[in-house]
Amino acid sequence: MTSPLELHTERLTIRDWTPDDAEAALRIYGAEEVARWLTPEMRTVRDVEAMRAVLHAWVEAQPNFAPPAGRWAVVDRRDGDLIGGLSLRLLPPFEEDFELNWQLRPDAWGNGYATEASSAIVGWAFEEGIEELFAVARPRNTRAIATARRLGMEWVGETEKYYNLRLQVFRMRPSDTAVQTR
Template sequence: MELLCTDRLRLRAWTTAPADLARLADVYSRDEVTRWLGGPPTVSPAELVERWRLVHELNPVHGCWAVDRLDGGPPAGTMLLKPLPNGVGEVEVGWHLHPDSWGNGYATEAARAVVERAFDEGLLEVYAVVRPGNEPSLAVCRRLGMQPLGRTSHWYGTELESFRLEAPAV
Protein backbone atom coordinates (compact mmCIF):
# COMPACT_ATOMS: atom_id res chain seq x y z
CA MET A 1 0.00 0.00 0.00
CA GLU A 2 1.51 3.30 -1.10
CA LEU A 3 1.42 6.18 1.36
CA LEU A 4 2.85 9.00 -0.75
CA CYS A 5 5.41 9.94 -3.35
CA THR A 6 8.01 12.67 -3.62
CA ASP A 7 10.14 13.57 -6.64
CA ARG A 8 12.52 10.67 -5.92
CA LEU A 9 10.84 8.45 -3.33
CA ARG A 10 7.77 6.34 -2.68
CA LEU A 11 6.69 5.48 0.86
CA ARG A 12 4.74 2.28 1.32
CA ALA A 13 4.01 -0.32 3.96
CA TRP A 14 6.75 -2.85 4.61
CA THR A 15 5.59 -6.37 3.71
CA THR A 16 6.55 -9.92 4.57
CA ALA A 17 7.79 -10.47 1.03
CA PRO A 18 11.24 -12.11 1.12
CA ALA A 19 12.96 -9.06 -0.41
CA ASP A 20 11.47 -6.71 2.21
CA LEU A 21 12.34 -9.03 5.10
CA ALA A 22 15.89 -9.42 3.81
CA ARG A 23 16.35 -5.65 3.52
CA LEU A 24 14.94 -5.09 7.02
CA ALA A 25 17.29 -7.73 8.40
CA ASP A 26 20.19 -6.03 6.61
CA VAL A 27 19.34 -2.50 7.82
CA TYR A 28 18.72 -3.48 11.44
CA SER A 29 21.74 -5.80 11.73
CA ARG A 30 24.22 -3.02 10.96
CA ASP A 31 26.06 -1.48 13.90
CA GLU A 32 26.38 1.83 12.07
CA VAL A 33 22.54 2.01 12.12
CA THR A 34 21.62 0.36 15.40
CA ARG A 35 24.14 2.21 17.56
CA TRP A 36 21.91 5.27 17.12
CA LEU A 37 18.80 3.26 18.00
CA GLY A 38 20.00 1.76 21.27
CA GLY A 39 20.77 -1.60 19.68
CA PRO A 40 19.21 -3.95 17.17
CA PRO A 41 15.52 -4.86 17.35
CA THR A 42 14.73 -7.73 19.70
CA VAL A 43 12.18 -9.17 17.28
CA SER A 44 12.37 -10.65 13.78
CA PRO A 45 11.81 -8.57 10.64
CA ALA A 46 8.39 -10.24 10.19
CA GLU A 47 7.45 -9.21 13.73
CA LEU A 48 8.57 -5.64 12.97
CA VAL A 49 6.31 -5.58 9.92
CA GLU A 50 3.38 -6.74 12.05
CA ARG A 51 4.08 -4.17 14.79
CA TRP A 52 4.27 -1.41 12.22
CA ARG A 53 1.03 -2.56 10.59
CA LEU A 54 -0.67 -2.23 13.98
CA VAL A 55 0.73 1.29 14.49
CA HIS A 56 -0.91 2.32 11.23
CA GLU A 57 -4.12 0.42 12.02
CA LEU A 58 -4.50 2.26 15.35
CA ASN A 59 -4.14 5.64 13.62
CA PRO A 60 -3.89 5.88 9.82
CA VAL A 61 -1.71 9.01 10.07
CA HIS A 62 0.94 6.99 11.94
CA GLY A 63 3.13 4.26 10.57
CA CYS A 64 6.58 2.92 9.79
CA TRP A 65 7.08 2.73 6.05
CA ALA A 66 9.57 1.48 3.50
CA VAL A 67 11.30 4.28 1.60
CA ASP A 68 11.63 3.14 -2.01
CA ARG A 69 13.77 4.99 -4.53
CA LEU A 70 11.78 5.63 -7.69
CA ASP A 71 14.89 4.89 -9.75
CA GLY A 72 14.92 1.32 -8.42
CA GLY A 73 16.96 -0.73 -6.02
CA PRO A 74 16.13 -1.97 -2.54
CA PRO A 75 14.34 0.29 -0.03
CA ALA A 76 16.55 3.06 1.31
CA GLY A 77 15.26 2.33 4.79
CA THR A 78 12.39 3.10 7.16
CA MET A 79 10.49 6.34 7.75
CA LEU A 80 8.35 6.50 10.88
CA LEU A 81 5.67 8.68 12.37
CA LYS A 82 4.44 7.21 15.63
CA PRO A 83 3.50 8.10 19.19
CA LEU A 84 6.41 8.65 21.53
CA PRO A 85 6.55 6.28 24.53
CA ASN A 86 5.58 7.79 27.89
CA GLY A 87 4.12 10.71 26.00
CA VAL A 88 0.73 12.33 26.13
CA GLY A 89 -0.04 12.62 22.47
CA GLU A 90 3.44 13.55 21.26
CA VAL A 91 4.26 12.09 17.85
CA GLU A 92 7.77 11.33 16.63
CA VAL A 93 9.11 11.52 13.11
CA GLY A 94 12.17 9.37 12.50
CA TRP A 95 14.29 7.67 9.86
CA HIS A 96 16.46 4.57 9.79
CA LEU A 97 18.31 4.37 6.50
CA HIS A 98 20.67 1.74 5.16
CA PRO A 99 24.25 3.06 4.87
CA ASP A 100 24.14 2.59 1.10
CA SER A 101 21.44 5.29 1.05
CA TRP A 102 23.14 7.84 3.30
CA GLY A 103 24.16 11.24 1.98
CA ASN A 104 21.50 11.52 -0.72
CA GLY A 105 18.93 13.66 1.11
CA TYR A 106 16.44 10.77 1.31
CA ALA A 107 15.81 11.16 5.07
CA THR A 108 15.04 14.87 4.74
CA GLU A 109 12.88 14.40 1.64
CA ALA A 110 10.85 11.54 3.11
CA ALA A 111 10.52 13.18 6.54
CA ARG A 112 9.34 16.45 5.02
CA ALA A 113 6.66 14.61 3.02
CA VAL A 114 5.47 12.60 6.04
CA VAL A 115 5.35 15.69 8.26
CA GLU A 116 3.46 17.73 5.64
CA ARG A 117 0.95 14.90 5.29
CA ALA A 118 0.56 14.70 9.09
CA PHE A 119 -0.04 18.45 9.31
CA ASP A 120 -2.59 18.20 6.47
CA GLU A 121 -4.35 15.51 8.53
CA GLY A 122 -4.59 17.85 11.52
CA LEU A 123 -1.50 17.05 13.59
CA LEU A 124 -0.33 20.25 15.30
CA GLU A 125 3.29 19.33 15.99
CA VAL A 126 5.86 16.58 15.59
CA TYR A 127 8.97 15.74 17.57
CA ALA A 128 12.27 14.11 16.70
CA VAL A 129 14.70 12.54 19.14
CA VAL A 130 18.33 11.95 18.22
CA ARG A 131 21.20 10.37 20.12
CA PRO A 132 23.89 12.93 20.92
CA GLY A 133 26.66 12.69 18.37
CA ASN A 134 24.46 11.53 15.49
CA GLU A 135 25.42 14.51 13.36
CA PRO A 136 23.67 13.37 10.15
CA SER A 137 20.31 13.04 11.95
CA LEU A 138 20.84 16.31 13.78
CA ALA A 139 21.39 17.90 10.36
CA VAL A 140 18.12 16.42 9.08
CA CYS A 141 16.29 18.02 12.01
CA ARG A 142 17.87 21.38 11.17
CA ARG A 143 17.00 21.03 7.46
CA LEU A 144 13.39 20.31 8.43
CA GLY A 145 13.35 23.56 10.41
CA MET A 146 12.80 21.80 13.74
CA GLN A 147 13.27 23.78 16.94
CA PRO A 148 15.92 22.30 19.28
CA LEU A 149 14.46 21.67 22.76
CA GLY A 150 17.62 20.36 24.46
CA ARG A 151 18.38 16.98 25.94
CA THR A 152 15.78 14.81 27.63
CA SER A 153 15.44 11.24 28.84
CA HIS A 154 11.66 11.50 29.12
CA TRP A 155 10.64 9.29 26.22
CA TYR A 156 13.14 6.47 25.83
CA GLY A 157 14.89 6.41 29.22
CA THR A 158 18.19 7.58 27.75
CA GLU A 159 19.43 11.08 27.12
CA LEU A 160 18.45 12.26 23.64
CA GLU A 161 18.48 15.56 21.77
CA SER A 162 14.86 16.59 21.22
CA PHE A 163 13.32 18.74 18.52
CA ARG A 164 9.85 20.02 17.70
CA LEU A 165 8.23 21.27 14.52
CA GLU A 166 4.87 23.02 14.70
CA ALA A 167 2.30 22.96 11.93
CA PRO A 168 2.25 26.18 9.93
CA ALA A 169 -0.46 28.66 10.88
CA VAL A 170 -3.36 28.62 8.48
Protein backbone atom coordinates (compact mmCIF):
# COMPACT_ATOMS: atom_id res chain seq x y z
CA MET A 1 0.00 0.00 0.00
CA THR A 2 1.21 3.47 -0.80
CA SER A 3 1.05 6.43 1.52
CA PRO A 4 0.05 9.88 0.30
CA LEU A 5 2.70 11.53 -1.83
CA GLU A 6 3.49 15.22 -1.85
CA LEU A 7 6.43 16.58 -3.80
CA HIS A 8 7.36 20.21 -4.27
CA THR A 9 9.27 21.92 -7.04
CA GLU A 10 10.01 25.60 -7.37
CA ARG A 11 6.56 26.32 -8.83
CA LEU A 12 4.51 23.17 -8.32
CA THR A 13 3.09 20.74 -5.79
CA ILE A 14 2.47 17.14 -6.81
CA ARG A 15 -0.11 15.50 -4.58
CA ASP A 16 -2.72 12.76 -4.49
CA TRP A 17 -6.03 13.39 -6.26
CA THR A 18 -9.26 13.92 -4.35
CA PRO A 19 -12.85 13.77 -5.66
CA ASP A 20 -13.08 17.48 -4.79
CA ASP A 21 -10.67 18.12 -7.69
CA ALA A 22 -13.40 17.19 -10.20
CA GLU A 23 -14.24 20.64 -11.51
CA ALA A 24 -10.60 21.62 -12.03
CA ALA A 25 -9.70 18.17 -13.41
CA LEU A 26 -12.48 18.48 -15.99
CA ARG A 27 -10.57 21.44 -17.46
CA ILE A 28 -7.79 18.94 -18.20
CA TYR A 29 -9.47 15.63 -19.04
CA GLY A 30 -12.54 17.29 -20.57
CA ALA A 31 -10.43 19.28 -23.04
CA GLU A 32 -10.43 17.67 -26.48
CA GLU A 33 -6.88 18.98 -27.06
CA VAL A 34 -5.76 16.77 -24.15
CA ALA A 35 -8.10 13.80 -24.53
CA ARG A 36 -7.15 13.13 -28.15
CA TRP A 37 -3.72 11.96 -26.96
CA LEU A 38 -4.85 9.84 -24.00
CA THR A 39 -4.81 6.06 -23.93
CA PRO A 40 -7.77 4.24 -25.49
CA GLU A 41 -9.38 3.45 -22.12
CA MET A 42 -9.36 7.14 -21.10
CA ARG A 43 -11.48 9.32 -23.33
CA THR A 44 -12.80 12.85 -23.03
CA VAL A 45 -14.65 13.30 -19.76
CA ARG A 46 -17.91 15.11 -20.50
CA ASP A 47 -19.11 16.59 -17.19
CA VAL A 48 -18.19 17.21 -13.55
CA GLU A 49 -20.05 14.13 -12.25
CA ALA A 50 -18.24 11.85 -14.72
CA MET A 51 -14.95 13.46 -13.71
CA ARG A 52 -15.79 12.95 -10.03
CA ALA A 53 -16.44 9.25 -10.76
CA VAL A 54 -13.06 8.94 -12.53
CA LEU A 55 -11.29 10.65 -9.63
CA HIS A 56 -13.12 8.47 -7.12
CA ALA A 57 -11.85 5.38 -8.97
CA TRP A 58 -8.30 6.79 -9.01
CA VAL A 59 -8.44 7.61 -5.29
CA GLU A 60 -9.77 4.13 -4.48
CA ALA A 61 -7.05 2.45 -6.59
CA GLN A 62 -4.13 4.56 -5.32
CA PRO A 63 -3.45 2.64 -2.06
CA ASN A 64 -3.25 -0.63 -4.03
CA PHE A 65 -0.42 0.50 -6.30
CA ALA A 66 3.06 -0.67 -5.42
CA PRO A 67 5.42 2.32 -5.37
CA PRO A 68 6.31 4.05 -7.52
CA ALA A 69 3.06 3.48 -9.44
CA GLY A 70 0.27 5.99 -8.95
CA ARG A 71 -1.68 9.00 -10.21
CA TRP A 72 -1.20 12.54 -8.92
CA ALA A 73 -2.51 16.06 -9.34
CA VAL A 74 -0.18 18.92 -10.29
CA VAL A 75 -0.94 22.21 -8.54
CA ASP A 76 0.53 25.67 -9.08
CA ARG A 77 2.07 26.65 -5.73
CA ARG A 78 1.46 30.38 -6.29
CA ASP A 79 -2.31 30.22 -6.36
CA GLY A 80 -3.26 26.59 -5.58
CA ASP A 81 -4.69 26.16 -9.08
CA LEU A 82 -4.83 22.55 -10.30
CA ILE A 83 -3.14 22.59 -13.70
CA GLY A 84 -2.39 18.96 -14.53
CA GLY A 85 -1.96 15.32 -13.74
CA LEU A 86 0.87 12.80 -13.71
CA SER A 87 0.99 9.06 -13.50
CA LEU A 88 3.42 6.20 -13.30
CA ARG A 89 1.90 2.90 -14.29
CA LEU A 90 2.75 -0.44 -15.80
CA LEU A 91 2.28 -0.49 -19.54
CA PRO A 92 0.00 -3.07 -21.13
CA PRO A 93 0.01 -5.75 -22.36
CA PHE A 94 2.66 -7.43 -20.18
CA GLU A 95 2.86 -4.90 -17.33
CA GLU A 96 6.67 -5.06 -17.26
CA ASP A 97 7.56 -1.50 -18.22
CA PHE A 98 6.76 1.60 -16.18
CA GLU A 99 5.21 4.47 -18.14
CA LEU A 100 5.49 8.09 -17.12
CA ASN A 101 2.73 10.27 -18.51
CA TRP A 102 1.55 13.80 -17.96
CA GLN A 103 -1.44 15.91 -18.90
CA LEU A 104 -1.86 19.66 -18.50
CA ARG A 105 -4.74 22.05 -19.06
CA PRO A 106 -4.27 23.66 -22.47
CA ASP A 107 -3.96 27.15 -20.95
CA ALA A 108 -0.97 25.90 -18.90
CA TRP A 109 0.94 24.62 -21.94
CA GLY A 110 4.24 26.24 -22.90
CA ASN A 111 5.40 27.14 -19.37
CA GLY A 112 7.65 24.15 -18.65
CA TYR A 113 5.23 22.70 -16.08
CA ALA A 114 5.15 19.20 -17.63
CA THR A 115 8.93 18.99 -17.57
CA GLU A 116 9.19 20.39 -14.05
CA ALA A 117 6.53 18.09 -12.57
CA SER A 118 7.77 15.05 -14.48
CA SER A 119 11.36 15.66 -13.37
CA ALA A 120 10.22 15.61 -9.75
CA ILE A 121 8.23 12.40 -10.11
CA VAL A 122 11.08 10.76 -12.04
CA GLY A 123 13.54 11.68 -9.30
CA TRP A 124 11.21 10.20 -6.68
CA ALA A 125 10.67 7.02 -8.75
CA PHE A 126 14.40 6.50 -9.08
CA GLU A 127 14.81 7.03 -5.33
CA GLU A 128 12.18 4.31 -4.89
CA GLY A 129 14.46 1.96 -6.82
CA ILE A 130 12.88 1.85 -10.26
CA GLU A 131 15.48 0.97 -12.91
CA GLU A 132 13.92 2.57 -15.97
CA LEU A 133 10.93 4.58 -17.09
CA PHE A 134 9.28 4.87 -20.47
CA ALA A 135 7.16 7.53 -22.10
CA VAL A 136 5.11 6.72 -25.17
CA ALA A 137 3.60 9.20 -27.58
CA ARG A 138 1.73 9.10 -30.83
CA PRO A 139 4.02 10.24 -33.66
CA ARG A 140 2.05 13.47 -34.20
CA ASN A 141 2.02 14.42 -30.50
CA THR A 142 4.91 16.84 -30.88
CA ARG A 143 4.41 18.40 -27.43
CA ALA A 144 4.76 15.05 -25.63
CA ILE A 145 7.78 14.13 -27.73
CA ALA A 146 9.43 17.48 -26.96
CA THR A 147 8.73 17.06 -23.23
CA ALA A 148 10.24 13.56 -23.22
CA ARG A 149 13.36 14.96 -24.86
CA ARG A 150 13.55 17.90 -22.41
CA LEU A 151 13.41 15.36 -19.59
CA GLY A 152 16.50 13.72 -21.05
CA MET A 153 14.68 10.63 -22.22
CA GLU A 154 16.29 8.66 -25.03
CA TRP A 155 14.27 7.76 -28.13
CA VAL A 156 14.41 3.97 -28.48
CA GLY A 157 12.14 3.43 -31.44
CA GLU A 158 8.59 2.97 -32.55
CA THR A 159 6.28 0.13 -31.55
CA GLU A 160 2.71 -1.13 -31.62
CA LYS A 161 3.30 -3.19 -28.45
CA TYR A 162 1.49 -0.78 -26.12
CA TYR A 163 -2.23 0.04 -26.37
CA ASN A 164 -2.33 -1.45 -29.92
CA LEU A 165 -1.26 1.96 -31.24
CA ARG A 166 1.80 3.00 -33.23
CA LEU A 167 3.82 4.92 -30.64
CA GLN A 168 7.17 6.60 -30.27
CA VAL A 169 9.00 5.15 -27.25
CA PHE A 170 11.37 7.08 -24.97
CA ARG A 171 13.36 5.62 -22.06
CA MET A 172 15.19 7.01 -19.05
CA ARG A 173 17.40 5.28 -16.50
CA PRO A 174 18.84 6.78 -13.32
CA SER A 175 22.26 7.06 -14.95
CA ASP A 176 20.86 8.95 -17.96
CA THR A 177 20.27 12.25 -16.24
CA ALA A 178 20.58 14.27 -13.09
CA VAL A 179 16.86 14.73 -12.50
CA GLN A 180 15.42 17.36 -10.20
CA THR A 181 14.12 16.02 -6.93
CA ARG A 182 12.15 17.59 -4.15
